[in-house]
Amino acid sequence: MKLHLITIGTRMPAWVQQGFAEYAGRMPPECPLLLKELPAGRRGKGADTKRIVAEESQRLLAAVPKGARVVLLDVEGRLHDTPGVARRLSEWMMEGRDTALLVGGPEGVDAACRQRADERWSLSPLTFPHPLVRVILAEQLYRAWSLLHNHPYHRA
Numbered sequence: 001m002k003l004h005l006i007t008i009g010t011r012m013p014a015w016v017q018q019g020f021a022e023y024a025g026r027m028p029p030e031c032p033l034l035l036k037e038l039p040a041g042r043r044g045k046g047a048d049t050k051r052i053v054a055e056e057s058q059r060l061l062a063a064v065p066k067g068a069r070v071v072l073l074d075v076e077g078r079l080h081d082t083p084g085v086a087r088r089l090s091e092w093m094m095e096g097r098d099t100a101l102l103v104g105g106p107e108g109v110d111a112a113c114r115q116r117a118d119e120r121w122s123l124s125p126l127t128f129p130h131p132l133v134r135v136i137l138a139e140q141l142y143r144a145w146s147l148l149h150n151h152p153y154h155r156a
Helices: 014-024 049-062 082-095 111-116 130-148
Strands: 003-008 033-038 069-079 099-103 119-122
Touching: 003 049, 003 130, 014 033, 014 130, 033 049, 033 130, 049 111, 069 111, 082 130, 099 130
Parallel strands: 003 033, 003 099, 069 099, 069 119
Antiparallel strands: none
């Protein structure tokens, strides 16, 4: 099973790239975390943000591998504690199909993207910058894997 993190936004700062790479590189070969960055729509004065969000949402959905479970990172999604993330990861791994984790742009995603999601996950009631979400998500997935495998990284 592969985990596909599909995000809107490219050209991240070096610390984001390094943080993501650190935790993605720790994932085992049987559960790799892969990143696919998609360009954000052009925003400027008078931009049609509804159209931009719809186009970004279409690109996110088009990047989902065939047959993959779709998990949308969404402020209105379900909150999980660390053991809960570990349980979800275990369930995904036992199911065997790939999982696509979608992170929209600054204005989020449209209704079609929300409807396509098999589940919606909120990392926190706090608002995080989109680049930081990549690092937090990668670390939490590695922590969940560590917990499932009794690895000393996770210390409760």
